[in-house]
Amino acid sequence: xxxxxxxxxxxxxxxxxxxxxxxxxxxxxxxxxxxxxxxxxxxxxxxxxxxx
Numbered sequence: 420x421x422x423x424x425x426x427x428x429x430x431x432x433x434x435x436x437x438x439x440x441x442x443x444x445x446x447x448x449x450x451x452x453x454x455x456x457x458x459x460x461x462x463x464x465x466x467x468x469x470x471x
Contacts (some may be wrong), residue, residue: 422453
């Protein structure tokens with residue numbers, strides 16, 4: 420499936436490694452969230468587990 424924007428990071432706490440995401444579109448269990456900054460991929464996070 421093609422990449423689709425589902426939200427934006429409103430706050431990032433570097434010392435904790437925690438992001439607050441404003442979700443703007445639905446996503447499902449098993450999807451992988453890709454975090455981008457200025458067109459560059461920072462990391463991927465599988466959807467599941469705590470906090471997501």
